[in-house]
């Protein structure tokens with residue numbers, strides 16, 4: 001497949017580290033040094049599905065496609081206000097899609113998992129024009145009294161329209177099941193028959209374990225994917241890495257031995273927006289005119305599960 005258009009959409013409310021230091025025991029110095037984050041966009045009066053629709057319509061417009069042209073729609077999402085129907089159905093109804101649609105929950109690497117599903121559908125001859133929307137609101141998963149998690153996240157949506165082409169050179173997905181590293185537990189409706197004890201637990205994270213996994217998984221994914229494709233690092237134009245933490249990105253950069261100039265980032269302005277992160281960064285770089293035809297882009301993302309993935313794509 002080939003990327004024909006990109007789009008993104010962010011909540012209007014911008015929360016700085018100094019804003020956070022007024023509501024919890026933290027500081028701009030701590031957050032900046034440990035994460036590289038300065039501000040994040042946080043949902044206040046918006047609906048996540050409206051951000052998703054905005055991103056999708058922008059990507060469709062850039063691709064020169066209408067909703068009727070789309071034959072398959074994949075929405076990557078961890079949490080939203082609906083249990084059912086799927087977020088992809090809600091977005092479809094708002095923007096006028098009528099093709100089959102699915103939600104996938106693969107946490108932060110959701111874009112790469114979505115790309116793999118899209119590529120497989122295309123190669124199986126099931127669809128030529130595919131829309132991917134990654135929409136996440138991780139700020140709604142945190143306890144905002146917990147400074148160890150709430151300062152890390154931001155909300156948003158990014159979208160990509162794919163059409164026929166052979167620009168996806170390779171995708172590798174990886175799973176290391178460890179559900180205790182990043183998790184949130186939501187209480188379901190009660191019934192007259194429930195006798196087990198149940199709990200509502202906001203986002204919990206073993207930060208240092210996740211940090212190590214992210215760096216190890218990303219560098220191993222990238223090295224093995226490039227080796228498999230016979231592509232040298234010198235041929236890579238840009239690495240679009242999940243924007244979780246600047247220190248994670250710096251460590252990946254150092255292990256790969258690649259220069260800063262190949263790693264565009266927006267972590268300072270957005271925080272970690274889960275699966276939306278790679279697609280928002282892609283769209284921002286695209287709008288800045290960063291990519292030229294033939295550029296090789298390497299996407300790498302990692303997160304809860306634990307899951308990770310890498311994709312190599314020619315622009």
Ligand code: COA
Pocket residue numbers: 025026027030031034035108147148149151152205206207208210211214244245248272302303304
């Ligand atoms: N402000 C001020 N102090 C804070 C703080 C905050 N927001 N959050 C934690 N601290 C404190 C801790 O309480 C601790 O204090 P103590 O030593 O008195 O107990 C101290 O800072 C160090 O905490 P620690 O958790 O060991 O820090 P760290 O160096 O591991 O950094 C993370 C924490 C979360 C920034 C880091 O582990 C990380 O980036 N992990 C990966 C997270 C991530 O990206 N997850 C998503 C992946 S998809």
